[in-house]
Amino acid sequence: MHELSIVMSIVDLATKEAAKHHASGIEEIEMDIGCLSGIEMDSFEFAWKQGVKRTILENATKKVNRIEGKAKCFDCNTYFDMIQLFDSCPNCNSHLSEIISGKELKVKSLVLPD
Amino acid sequence: MCATCGCGPTSHHEHEHGHSHDNTQKSGKTIVDVEQDILQENNLLAARNRGFFEGRNILAINLVSSPGSGKTSLLERTLTDLKGDLSFAVIEGDQQTANDADRIHATGTKVTQINTGKGCHLDAHMVLHAVQGMKLQADSVLFIENVGNLVCPAMFDLGEQERAVVISVTEGEDKPLKYPDMFHTSTLCIINKTDLLPYVKFNVEKAKEYARKVNPALEIIELSCTSGEGMQEWYNWLKSKVLTPA
Numbered sequence: 001m002h003e004l005s006i007v008m009s010i011v012d013l014a015t016k017e018a019a020k021h022h023a024s025g026i027e028e029i030e031m032d033i034g035c036l037s038g039i040e041m042d043s044f045e046f047a048w049k050q051g052v053k054r055t056i057l058e059n060a061t062k063k064v065n066r067i068e069g070k071a072k073c074f075d076c077n078t079y080f081d082m083i084q085l086f087d088s089c090p091n092c093n094s095h096l097s098e099i100i101s102g103k104e105l106k107v108k109s110l111v112l113p114d
Numbered sequence: 115m116c117a118t119c120g121c122g123p124t125s126h127h128e129h130e131h132g133h134s135h136d137n138t139q140k141s142g143k144t145i146v147d148v149e150q151d152i153l154q155e156n157n158l159l160a161a162r163n164r165g166f167f168e169g170r171n172i173l174a175i176n177l178v179s180s181p182g183s184g185k186t187s188l189l190e191r192t193l194t195d196l197k198g199d200l201s202f203a204v205i206e207g208d209q210q211t212a213n214d215a216d217r218i219h220a221t222g223t224k225v226t227q228i229n230t231g232k233g234c235h236l237d238a239h240m241v242l243h244a245v246q247g248m249k250l251q252a253d254s255v256l257f258i259e260n261v262g263n264l265v266c267p268a269m270f271d272l273g274e275q276e277r278a279v280v281i282s283v284t285e286g287e288d289k290p291l292k293y294p295d296m297f298h299t300s301t302l303c304i305i306n307k308t309d310l311l312p313y314v315k316f317n318v319e320k321a322k323e324y325a326r327k328v329n330p331a332l333e334i335i336e337l338s339c340t341s342g343e344g345m346q347e348w349y350n351w352l353k354s355k356v357l358t359p360a
Binding site: 001002005006009010012013014017021023027031038084085086088095096105106107108109110111112113114 | 142143144145146147148149150151152153154155156233234235237265266268269270290291294295298324326327328330
């Protein structure tokens with residue numbers, strides 16, 4: 001359940017940002033969570049419910065962009081969809097590849113009230 | 115971000131501060147572009163730890179595995195066999211008890227126990243505090259034995275130079291495929307308890323093949339800390355990573 005630690009990090013980050021803008025609450029939070037980032041979304045949802053209680057994010061709408069895993073083969077330069085970290089290149093079957101996207105784990109934006 | 119003590123530069127739980135600043139806000143909503151990595155606090159502290167280790171020429175190794183793969187036994191044997199060759203210190207991470215720290219202490223090695231309570235992994239902040247209390251020697255090796263868990267510790271950089279994942283032949287050989295994140299982020303894989311191979315179905319070649327599918331650059335060492343088979347290869351690896359003091 002590292003997802004709870006992740007939620008607590010999000011709460012800290014959002015609290016700091018809101019304080020910079022003297023906001024007393026947050027209406028919406030938008031995040032990028034890549035499919036290869038190591039976050040299990042069911043656990044994340046569960047942790048979110050508990051983790052945001054009595055924090056500035058308690059009533060915030062949560063918007064999550066799931067970023068698909070994409071990789072580039074080192075051997076033949078093919079770009080391909082990576083569902084699992086052990087997926088091989090569909091063109092040459094090599095496992096030597098570079099992950100282009102899917103590892104994202106970030107807070108993109110906050111919507112603050114009046 | 116601190117799940118244990120709430121201290122440090124990253125604790126900000128004061129939240130609402132009770133009065134508004136209407137004069138600085140226009141009517142309507144404010145959209146703030148944040149664009150920050152959720153793990154950045156951990157990553158910054160990890161970078162700080164890494165700088166500390168590099169400055170003192172300390173080789174920090176994060177040992178990760180599922181519970182019961184033999185991390186502590188591997189350390190006990192290593193610390194005993196290499197006593198006099200290298201100087202060591204150990205940070206033990208467990209949810210509860212100081213049992214592992216007691217085992218390490220019995221080898222005569224400096225050790226600090228971190229109890230994470232309900233926490234399922236060590237983070238850079240915990241290691242920072244542990245290191246502050248340890249007076250680590252320059253030109254030494256620091257083993258950080260993570261909480262036995264093949265999932266959560268994968269995401270948390272502690273500032274280590276090397277991450278060694280330990281699996282044992284009493285587990286399934288498909289562990290690397292079941293828990294790819296850990297194998298993806300590790301630099302060394304130790305296959306432990308090879309003395310039990312005659313009694314179990316574990317296919318070493320398959321395990322190595324699966325591990326390299328996840329991480330083609332992974333180094334793999336097979337050993338048994340009970341029989342001693344393969345230990346020399348591990349010691350050679352360890353010594354090759356220790357930089358000779360300038």
